[in-house]
Amino acid sequence: MSSATPSSVNRLKSNDAGRHMIADYWDRIFTANERDAQLVWYNGAALNPIFQAAGLEWAHGEAFAARLSAQKLEKSAQLAAQEYGYVGELCSYARTHLGTALLARQAKEKYSKGIVDDAERDDLASRLPMPNFIVNCYAGCSTGQQWDEITHRILGKETPIFNVSLPFLWSNRPDAGYLKGQEWEEASDYVAAQLYKLIDFIEVQTGRPFDWDALRQGMKYIKEASEIRREAMAMCANLPAPATFWDWIASVAHINFLPAGPELVEYFSNIRDEISHRVASGESAIKDEKYRLYFDGIMNWNKLGTLARVFAERKVAIVAGRYTHNAFWQEPQLIDTDDPIRGMAQHYLLCPTNHGFQTIKHFTKHDCELYGLDGIVFHSTRTCRAFTGPQQMLAKAMQKEMGLPSIFFEGDVADESFYKGELLESRLEAMLETIDVRRSRDFIASSASNA
Amino acid sequence: MGHDTKNALQILKSVANNPQSYIANWKEKNSLPVIGIFPMNFPVEIIAATGALPVIIQDSKEPISEGNSLLAEFYCGYTRSIADQAAKGMLDIFDAFMNADHCIQLLGSVDVVRELLPDKPVYFEHLIAAMDDSWTKTQVQEKIEAFIIEAERVTGQPISDEALLACIQSNNKNRQLLRNIFAARRNGDAQFSPAELQAMIVSSMIMDKNEHSALLESVLADAVAKPRDQRIRLHLSGHFCHAPRVELFELLEDCGAVIVDDDLYTGARYISTDTKESMPPRMALADWYFARNETIPCPTRVQKTVDWDSYLLNALDNSGAEGVIVVMAKFCEAHMFYYPELRKTLNTHNIPHLLIETEHEGMPVETIRTRVEAMIERIRRKSPTRQITQESA
Numbered sequence: 102m103s104s105a106t107p108s109s110v111n112r113l114k115s116n117d118a119g120r121h122m123i124a125d126y127w128d129r130i131f132t133a134n135e136r137d138a139q140l141v142w143y144n145g146a147a148l149n150p151i152f153q154a155a156g157l158e159w160a161h162g163e164a165f166a167a168r169l170s171a172q173k174l175e176k177s178a179q180l181a182a183q184e185y186g187y188v189g190e191l192c193s194y195a196r197t198h199l200g201t202a203l204l205a206r207q208a209k210e211k212y213s214k215g216i217v218d219d220a221e222r223d224d225l226a227s228r229l230p231m232p233n234f235i236v237n238c239y240a241g242c243s244t245g246q247q248w249d250e251i252t253h254r255i256l257g258k259e260t261p262i263f264n265v266s267l268p269f270l271w272s273n274r275p276d277a278g279y280l281k282g283q284e285w286e287e288a289s290d291y292v293a294a295q296l297y298k299l300i301d302f303i304e305v306q307t308g309r310p311f312d313w314d315a316l317r318q319g320m321k322y323i324k325e326a327s328e329i330r331r332e333a334m335a336m337c338a339n340l341p342a343p344a345t346f347w348d349w350i351a352s353v354a355h356i357n358f359l360p361a362g363p364e365l366v367e368y369f370s371n372i373r374d375e376i377s378h379r380v381a382s383g384e385s386a387i388k389d390e391k392y393r394l395y396f397d398g399i400m401n402w403n404k405l406g407t408l409a410r411v412f413a414e415r416k417v418a419i420v421a422g423r424y425t426h427n428a429f430w431q432e433p434q435l436i437d438t439d440d441p442i443r444g445m446a447q448h449y450l451l452c453p454t455n456h457g458f459q460t461i462k463h464f465t466k467h468d469c470e471l472y473g474l475d476g477i478v479f480h481s482t483r484t485c486r487a488f489t490g491p492q493q494m495l496a497k498a499m500q501k502e503m504g505l506p507s508i509f510f511e512g513d514v515a516d517e518s519f520y521k522g523e524l525l526e527s528r529l530e531a532m533l534e535t536i537d538v539r540r541s542r543d544f545i546a547s548s549a550s551n552a
Numbered sequence: 553m554g555h556d557t558k559n560a561l562q563i564l565k566s567v568a569n570n571p572q573s574y575i576a577n578w579k580e581k582n583s584l585p586v587i588g589i590f591p592m593n594f595p596v597e598i599i600a601a602t603g604a605l606p607v608i609i610q611d612s613k614e615p616i617s618e619g620n621s622l623l624a625e626f627y628c629g630y631t632r633s634i635a636d637q638a639a640k641g642m643l644d645i646f647d648a649f650m651n652a653d654h655c656i657q658l659l660g661s662v663d664v665v666r667e668l669l670p671d672k673p674v675y676f677e678h679l680i681a682a683m684d685d686s687w688t689k690t691q692v693q694e695k696i697e698a699f700i701i702e703a704e705r706v707t708g709q710p711i712s713d714e715a716l717l718a719c720i721q722s723n724n725k726n727r728q729l730l731r732n733i734f735a736a737r738r739n740g741d742a743q744f745s746p747a748e749l750q751a752m753i754v755s756s757m758i759m760d761k762n763e764h765s766a767l768l769e770s771v772l773a774d775a776v777a778k779p780r781d782q783r784i785r786l787h788l789s790g791h792f793c794h795a796p797r798v799e800l801f802e803l804l805e806d807c808g809a810v811i812v813d814d815d816l817y818t819g820a821r822y823i824s825t826d827t828k829e830s831m832p833p834r835m836a837l838a839d840w841y842f843a844r845n846e847t848i849p850c851p852t853r854v855q856k857t858v859d860w861d862s863y864l865l866n867a868l869d870n871s872g873a874e875g876v877i878v879v880m881a882k883f884c885e886a887h888m889f890y891y892p893e894l895r896k897t898l899n900t901h902n903i904p905h906l907l908i909e910t911e912h913e914g915m916p917v918e919t920i921r922t923r924v925e926a927m928i929e930r931i932r933r934k935s936p937t938r939q940i941t942q943e944s945a
Contacts, residue, residue: 186892188909190626190883243656243852246681247889250854254893264682264854266691269654271676273702295687454656458663481624486885489624490660494667 109413115371142232145239146449154315166197170402170515178226193516238265241454242487292446319361320441327433333373341390343379346419347409396422398480403517454487477507483519560770568754585647597719602709608757611794629912631661683855716833742780746801787873788814813871851890861897875904
C-alpha cells in the first residue's frame, strides 16, 4: 500500500486564508453589469486606488490573463485571438486578454439578440463584461499602449480610452540612478500631471466629482500594507528562509489590484506574523533548505505549482525575484498619504522593466547580497521581451562581479506551450553541482588558511 | 539609361551594401563626428546641423553569432544584429548614438551598445507614442530641445536656427526627389527595380543628404520612363526598422508580380513627410513627428484619428495594386498587434493578401514561392480581364 509523500513545500497558511479575497474581487467584476456598476478595463500600473476612490469596478488585463492561465482556462481566449489573426509570438498576456475582448464583444452581440449561450456562460474567459471605458498606464514594455489601442479598436472604437504615458528611465545623465537624479524627478512630475488629467477624465465618465478623501484613505491602507509586506520580505534574509518567492507570488494579486482597506492590511499583517513566528521557531519554507536562489523574469502562471515543487524537491529556496521584490508599491516611503499623486506616479515608473540595464543590475545585486543568494534562475519568458531584454547581460555581470552562477529556462507568462521543464531540471541540477563544488573549494581554502 | 545614371546608381547601391566604407571615407575627408541613429523617428536634421553625419544604423547581412548571446533569440533580427555588430566592433566607427523610439526590443539592443561601448555617449529621449494627448506635443517639443542640447554637447558645435533650417531644406529636397521616383513607379514607370529603390532609400539613410540628392539628380537627369508590363500589381506593406532582403523582391517578380507601391520603412514610409520650412525649425521638427503618422500611420504609435488599414485601402486605390504582401519582421510586436486589423479590412474588401514573416537568417524560398503563386492565381481568377489575358497567352 502506497503512502502520500510529504510535500517539500511548506506554504504560508496566511496566503491560503487570503484566497477568498481574490475570488470575491473577480465575482464583483463578473457581476458588474448586473449591478449597473461602471467597469474600467486597464493595463499596466496599479491605478486601482484611483478607480476605487471614483466608485468604479476595475479589471486588470494582465491579471485576468494570469488568472485564466493559473486555472488552465486560457485556451478559449487564446483560440479566439488566434482565429482573429494574432501571431503566436505576440505577448501571451495581450493575446489572452484580446481574446477575452473578442469573446466579450461576441457575448454582448448575442445578448442583444436575446441569445443566452450556456457553454459561454460557463467559460470563465467569456465572462469578462464589456468596459465602460479603458485606461492604459504601461511602463517598460512598449507594447502596452499598442495593446489597449487594439482593444479599443476591437471593441468598435466607441469605448472611451485614456493613456497615461510613462517615460522609460534610461539614465542619460551622470546624476541618474535608482530613485534619484533630474531624470527621475522630471519623469515623476510628468506622470503626476497626467494622473490629475486622468482624474478629470474619470469625473467626466462617472458624472460625479472625484472623492479625494477616499483616495487618501485608500493610499493609507496601501502604504501600511506595503510597509508590512516589505518588513516581512526582509525577514526572509533569515536562514532558512521562512517564505519563498512562490509565497510572494501568491500575494501579488492582493498588493497589485485588490481593494485598499483594512482587510488588505490585516492580510499582510497575518503574513508578517506567520513569517515572524517561523523565524523564531526556525521553521523553513521548504524542507531541508540547502540552496538559495534569485528568480529573474516574469511569472509563468501555467506552472506555478510545478515550479515551486521542482525547486523545493532539490532543496532550493527561491528567496527573492525581480518581479516580486522590485514591483508593487515597493517603495512605500515615497507615498505622502495627504497628497498621494506624486508618490503613486513614482511607483508607476518603478516597474522592474522600466529601467536601463545599470539600474536593474544595481537592484539585483542589492537583493542577492541582502538575501545571501547562491545563484540566479532566469525565466527566459518567450513572449515577454520586456523582462528578457537585459537577462543575458545581467547573467554575465552577476557572474563577473559577484561570482554568482545562473541558468536560463524557457517558458512563458501565459502560454504553456513554450515551457521546457526537462531542460530546467537538468540545468538546475548542473548549477547546484557547481555551487556544491564551489562550497567545497571555499571550505578547503578556509580550512587551509585557518590551519 | 545613360552612363551617368548607371554610375550614380552604382554609387548608391555600393553605399547601401557597404555603409562602413562610406562612413570611413566621410570621416577621413571631413574630420567630423559620425552619429549612429536608431530608427524610426529621430529627426536627423539635428545632427546634420552640427556638421556631423547622422547615419541610421542598418541591419547587417552578416549571420548573427555573438548577438545571440546578448539578446534572447526571440528578439527581432534587427535588434540582435545591432547587438552582434556592437560585439564585433562594427559600430566602433560611430562617435555617439541617439535614439528617440521606445520599442522594448530596440532599447534592449541599444543598452547592449551602451554596455559594450562604454566610452561613447548613447543618448535616449522617449518620444511618447500616444499621439492624441495634448500634453504629448509639449513633451515632444521638450525632447527635441533635449536632443539639440545633447547634439551640441557631443559634437562641441552650437546649433543655430539657420543651420537647422538649411538641414531641413536639404532633407526635404532629398525626400521630394525620392518621392518623385516612388510616384513614378506608382503611376506605371518600371524603370527602377524594387532593389534599386531600396538602395536609394537605404543610401539616403547613410549619406550626407546634399551628396545623396546630387546623385539622385544625376540618376533622374538621364532617366527614361519604362512602362510596366501586365504582371500582377502588388503593394508591399510593413517591415519596420530595417530593409527586407532583396531576394524577396526577386522572388515576387519571378512569380509573376510587379511591386507598384509600398509602405515599408525602407520605402515610402521613410520619405513620406517633409518638415515644414515655414515654421520655426525647432517647432517644425516636433511637428514632423506627428505629421508623418498622419501621412502613413505606424502601428508603433497610438492615434485614434488615423488608421493604417484605411491608409492602405487608399494607397491601393491610388496605385491600382491588386493584392497586398504584408511583410513582417519576425517578433515585431507592434506589427503583430496591428496585422489582424489589416487582415480584417482587406478581407472585408475582398483584397487578396499574404503575410510573409522574415527572419535575419535564411528565407524559405520555395515555401514562400508556393504561397505567392497561390495568391497570384487567386488574383487572376478574380479578374475577368486577367483570365482572358492568361487564356490568350
